[in-house]
Amino acid sequence: MRFHSPSLNKSGRYRWRTGFSVSTSKDTLAWYPALVRVEDLGTPAALVDLDVVARNTSRMGERASRLGVRLRPHVKTHKTIEAARLQVRGHFGGITVSTLAEAAFFAAGGFRDITYAVPIPPAKLPEAADLSRRLDRLSLLLDDSVVADAVEECARERGIRLSVFLKVDCGAHRAGVDPGLNDSVALAGRVGSSPHLDFRGILTHAGQSYRCRDAQEVRAVAAHERDVMVAFAGRLRRAAVRVDEISIGSTPTLAVAEDLAGVTEVRPGNYVFFDATQVAIGSCALEDIAFSVLVRVIGRYPSRRELLVDGGALALSKDPGPVHVDPGCGFGLVLTAAGEPVPGMRIISLSQEHGVVRCPHDLTAGQFPVGSLFRIVPNHSCLAAALFDRYAVLRDCDVVDEWRPVRGW
Numbered sequence: 001m002r003f004h005s006p007s008l009n010k011s012g013r014y015r016w017r018t019g020f021s022v023s024t025s026k027d028t029l030a031w032y033p034a035l036v037r038v039e040d041l042g043t044p045a046a047l048v049d050l051d052v053v054a055r056n057t058s059r060m061g062e063r064a065s066r067l068g069v070r071l072r073p074h075v076k077t078h079k080t081i082e083a084a085r086l087q088v089r090g091h092f093g094g095i096t097v098s099t100l101a102e103a104a105f106f107a108a109g110g111f112r113d114i115t116y117a118v119p120i121p122p123a124k125l126p127e128a129a130d131l132s133r134r135l136d137r138l139s140l141l142l143d144d145s146v147v148a149d150a151v152e153e154c155a156r157e158r159g160i161r162l163s164v165f166l167k168v169d170c171g172a173h174r175a176g177v178d179p180g181l182n183d184s185v186a187l188a189g190r191v192g193s194s195p196h197l198d199f200r201g202i203l204t205h206a207g208q209s210y211r212c213r214d215a216q217e218v219r220a221v222a223a224h225e226r227d228v229m230v231a232f233a234g235r236l237r238r239a240a241v242r243v244d245e246i247s248i249g250s251t252p253t254l255a256v257a258e259d260l261a262g263v264t265e266v267r268p269g270n271y272v273f274f275d276a277t278q279v280a281i282g283s284c285a286l287e288d289i290a291f292s293v294l295v296r297v298i299g300r301y302p303s304r305r306e307l308l309v310d311g312g313a314l315a316l317s318k319d320p321g322p323v324h325v326d327p328g329c330g331f332g333l334v335l336t337a338a339g340e341p342v343p344g345m346r347i348i349s350l351s352q353e354h355g356v357v358r359c360p361h362d363l364t365a366g367q368f369p370v371g372s373l374f375r376i377v378p379n380h381s382c383l384a385a386a387l388f389d390r391y392a393v394l395r396d397c398d399v400v401d402e403w404r405p406v407r408g409w
């Protein structure tokens, strides 16, 4: 796979394919030779820092190699072919998705081994089965015997074998079987012995890591995630169930994990962009954040030390963020248009298209006039990025490319 990079024009500046609402020119899908700067963009705009994405993806790639596990990165944070190619560089090429729309999009983009990491509802089986024929492998998740029956029936009817993981709850209490129950062993055995199913193994996501307050707490969750899964695999193997894969991983736990002995693959995703929550719980530093939302000041209220910006809940999402670490965190971190933090500024409320920013001091005459730009680092980049149909890809403050994510389910 070849990473598409923007071409340089004669003066050594980047050409990019614009489709953005650029305030200095008409919207166009033609190659546009002029350099576009971040301040030329219409707002709100989703910004992606290319060099930071490249650094984050190569660091996670090196980490997985050092820990001796295969990297099957999650692509749901960005949902773009370009970032996914950076994620799998130097690795076997498998990816994880969160919708069948993503699976179809990445299959069309050349990805051949995909895990759909949400428990499969029987109503989606015909679509998943059709898609699996176009791939080397599409793995599905289940945690329920009724679903196991439906997956088996679907595979039998079509004369195909479907790949299946048993989803395990290692403490997040969102989805997955309880690894302490005999019923969970029985379900794995039932899937493992089906002639129509290819039982890959067990898979978990330690979502409870997001409830931690610092890296030390996350380290304990990471150890627990591994220990629960390795112990459960041992129990299954003693019950004569073949377990090829033990698949784990959240961005927080993989940022700190020290020992993954027994684990075969990891599926982090958020690390491509990171966000304000990851900084607060100790997964990364501010300079590792690759995603932000450009907004403009559209109102100014010095008597209450507030500004109004044109990034509301439909640009930033209403994820409450790391309130367990910083109860006053607001709806994201406020940076200058060049990406420097503006200390003490808080986004105190969001409505659909409005964001209210409270300043820590009186606004001096002429400070932050209407039209001023800020970059907001959202609390949850996966949710905020999903609100945009395109990202402006930056190097410093120059727009060098445009990435189009897949949308829908």
Ligand SMILES: Cc1ncc(COP(=O)(O)O)c(C=O)c1O
Pocket (backbone or CB within 6 Å): 074, 096, 117, 118, 204, 205, 249, 250, 251, 252, 267, 268, 269, 270, 271
């Ligand atoms: C099943 C599964 N695997 C992997 C991930 C990636 O985790 P993170 O977003 O912490 O990188 C997620 C995220 O929700 C997930 O649900």
